[in-house]
Amino acid sequence: MKHTSETKALLSKYAQRGVIGMKGKKHSKETREKMSSTHTGKKFSTTSRKKMSDRMKWEWKLGIAPGFKKGNKLYLKIKNRFRPKGEASPNWVGDDIGYTALHIWVRKQLGRPEKCTACGKIGEIVKMRWSIQYANISGEYKRDLTDWRPLCIPCHVAFDKKRKQSIDIR
Numbered sequence: 001m002k003h004t005s006e007t008k009a010l011l012s013k014y015a016q017r018g019v020i021g022m023k024g025k026k027h028s029k030e031t032r033e034k035m036s037s038t039h040t041g042k043k044f045s046t047t048s049r050k051k052m053s054d055r056m057k058w059e060w061k062l063g064i065a066p067g068f069k070k071g072n073k074l075y076l077k078i079k080n081r082f083r084p085k086g087e088a089s090p091n092w093v094g095d096d097i098g099y100t101a102l103h104i105w106v107r108k109q110l111g112r113p114e115k116c117t118a119c120g121k122i123g124e125i126v127k128m129r130w131s132i133q134y135a136n137i138s139g140e141y142k143r144d145l146t147d148w149r150p151l152c153i154p155c156h157v158a159f160d161k162k163r164k165q166s167i168d169i170r
Ligand SMILES: [Zn+2]
Pocket: 116, 117, 118, 119, 120, 121, 151, 152, 153, 154, 155, 156
């Protein structure tokens, strides 16, 4: 106790001389910067958290979420939240979210594609993504595993182009 008060006195003495005062000011500036960066970090994590929760919702909707169980309270909650409003049809495949969700489902069912079925290229990670994707064969984006084939990105692009042309001819 005695020591503490002694130290305090010593500190205030230094503070009066401006030794600690200067340091204190510098530190508080640093702290302010730290605080502002923490704030930015918070902003970012809110966005990514939303993204994550969106993905989670879709995984739950499709029944591919880890720990998924039909009748699970969380599952029912999410299902209800995704119930189509008004005239929205149960045919949810067709919007962008539908494509993504369907791709997630196909990937989950068939696993990571090892090689391209058109050129035989072996899959690898390119720009943080797996280079072999599942391409939809019919163009109707059926929730049918036989309607998907693994293709590398260039083959996928070419395949989609060709399919579009054949539809135009028809
Ligand atoms: Zn290929």
